[in-house]
Amino acid sequence: MMAISLIQKYNVPGPRYTSYPTVPYWDEKKFSLEEWKKNLVLSFNESNKTEGISLYIHLPFCESLCTFCGCHKRITKRHEVENPYIEAVLKEWQLYCNLFDSKPVIKEIHLGGGTPTFFSPKNLEQLINGIISKAEIAEMHEFSFEGHPNNTTRAHLQSLYNLGFRRVSFGVQDYSETVQNAIHRIQPFHQVAKVTFWAKEIGYTSISHDLVYGLPFQKVEDIIDTIEKTKSLQPNRISFYSYAHVPWIKGNGQRGFNDEDVPRDNEKRELYEVGKMLLLKNGYYEIGMDHFATADDSMYVAFKNKRLHRNFMGYTASKTQVMIGLGVSSISDSWYSFAQNEKNLEDYYDKINSEEIPVTKGHLLTKEDLIIRKHILNIMCHFETNWDNGLYFEEIYDVLENLEEMIVDGLVDITNTCLKVTEKGKPFVRNICMAFDLRLKRNIPNKQVFSLTI
Ligand SMILES: C[S@@+](CC[C@H](N)C(=O)[O-])C[C@H]1O[C@@H](n2cnc3c(N)ncnc32)[C@H](O)[C@@H]1O
Numbered sequence: 067m068m069a070i071s072l073i074q075k076y077n078v079p080g081p082r083y084t085s086y087p088t089v090p091y092w093d094e095k096k097f098s099l100e101e102w103k104k105n106l107v108l109s110f111n112e113s114n115k116t117e118g119i120s121l122y123i124h125l126p127f128c129e130s131l132c133t134f135c136g137c138h139k140r141i142t143k144r145h146e147v148e149n150p151y152i153e154a155v156l157k158e159w160q161l162y163c164n165l166f167d168s169k170p171v172i173k174e175i176h177l178g179g180g181t182p183t184f185f186s187p188k189n190l191e192q193l194i195n196g197i198i199s200k201a202e203i204a205e206m207h208e209f210s211f212e213g214h215p216n217n218t219t220r221a222h223l224q225s226l227y228n229l230g231f232r233r234v235s236f237g238v239q240d241y242s243e244t245v246q247n248a249i250h251r252i253q254p255f256h257q258v259a260k261v262t263f264w265a266k267e268i269g270y271t272s273i274s275h276d277l278v279y280g281l282p283f284q285k286v287e288d289i290i291d292t293i294e295k296t297k298s299l300q301p302n303r304i305s306f307y308s309y310a311h312v313p314w315i316k317g318n319g320q321r322g323f324n325d326e327d328v329p330r331d332n333e334k335r336e337l338y339e340v341g342k343m344l345l346l347k348n349g350y351y352e353i354g355m356d357h358f359a360t361a362d363d364s365m366y367v368a369f370k371n372k373r374l375h376r377n378f379m380g381y382t383a384s385k386t387q388v389m390i391g392l393g394v395s396s397i398s399d400s401w402y403s404f405a406q407n408e409k410n411l412e413d414y415y416d417k418i419n420s421e422e423i424p425v426t427k428g429h430l431l432t433k434e435d436l437i438i439r440k441h442i443l444n445i446m447c448h449f450e451t452n453w454d455n456g457l458y459f460e461e462i463y464d465v466l467e468n469l470e471e472m473i474v475d476g477l478v479d480i481t482n483t484c485l486k487v488t489e490k491g492k493p494f495v496r497n498i499c500m501a502f503d504l505r506l507k508r509n510i511p512n513k514q515v516f517s518l519t520i
């Protein structure tokens with residue numbers, strides 16, 4: 067077990083580094099929609115023919131609010147919202163296609179949320195058919211979606227399978243009744259077992275379960291029980307997320323429990339360590355910061371071959387230079403720039419109705435950003451980085467000075483031009499990345515904007 071003092075010392079607010087620069091550090095003044103379009107077309111022309119593009123489609127509706135949730139969602143039981151939303155997303159896709167001289171080659175589609183399975187199978191079919199009617203599909207494509215075990219039907223799984231989806235992740239979180247009551251998400255084991263079984267029977271080749279540690283009232287016994295139950299269903303991947311307690315974010319539903327009900331510091335870390343030990347014992351391999359997979363899963367193979375990538379959705383086994391995010395609040399990445407869509411549904415519709423790409427803010431990466439981004443990706447994905455081979459930057463010696471305490475604490479090893487995260491340092495990978503985060507260092511926030519790193 068980790069020394070308690072190290073956990074207390076390094077448990078500070080810090081980004082999860084799904085991008086660099088992180089969203090609060092985007093330079094919005096230098097960004098414009100015109101620049102975004104130019105950057106995107108440039109990147110599309112460089113990469114569409116050779117590697118294709120990825121699409122992230124945000125489907126924001128959920129029928130009921132889980133009070134721990136940090137995702138961008140709109141709670142409603144009115145299913146009339148489905149059709150106008152699908153029409154808007156297809157219009158947005160058309161606006162993007164109009165920018166390009168050739169047909170997009172789609173390598174990846176990920177349906178995220180919110181709850182994609184809020185939508186009927188028929189409407190999801192209409193959405194995917196509308197998207198692919200304007201594109202070509204790469205031979206080795208990967209289509210995936212997030213399913214809520216409480217409302218995923220066999221028809222959802224079958225329809226999406228018929229459209230080429232082979233990967234599904236189910237939100238599980240924790241099986242304890244006390245925890246489920248606190249987070250307002252009642253989800254019995256048999257429900258998860260049923261959808262997992264259907265997915266296997268239909269032919270999905272990668273089934274993932276999302277678990278979360280650090281939830282209100284969660285105890286070590288709950289983690290042991292949840293992992294026992296999870297193991298019995300044999301998912302190929304397990305995301306074992308650290309609960310991000312960010313109640314200050316507007317519109318967030320994190321209430322229904324008090325701050326003191328949330329495990330923190332060494333109590334929270336113990337939940338992770340016990341979970342990790344059980345997963346390793348049961349044949350899963352740890353990947354990056356919060357993922358586990360079986361040896362035959364593409365994410366483990368990518369990790370072993372140093373091809374693992376990280377983007378706004380977390381870790382992925384494959385990477386494309388261009389990722390277009392469709393739908394309210396989605397973030398797009400052209401590698402040279404980021405852009406985020408309107409976060410408010412009505413504003414999103416307004417822009418789409420005026421035939422405008424619904425981007426509200428973004429960031430154009432500088433040369434320095436591109437170098438730092440690569441270092442942060444290397445550390446988050448491969449636990450090492452190197453600053454020769456074009457990744458040298460002037461402040462590297464200041465960064466090394468900032469890392470001195472972590473070197474003394476045995477969290478990183480530095481040799482010549484190479485940094486390696488030690489086994490002991492892996493839980494602190496976000497802190498190690500923070501030493502490279504020049505934008506954060508130049509402008510330390512005066513209020514809390516990030517969740518705690520542990
Ligand atoms: C969009 S949800 C998954 C799909 C569906 N809405 C559901 O809940 O089953 C994505 C996942 O994000 C994770 N998540 C949400 N809020 C979180 C938080 N505050 N901290 C850590 N993980 C969180 C959960 O594991 C959740 O399953």
Ligand code: SF4
Pocket residue numbers: 127128130131132135136137139179180181214237
């Ligand atoms: S966890 Fe999933 S179902 Fe619950 S509110 Fe968040 S997005 Fe919706």
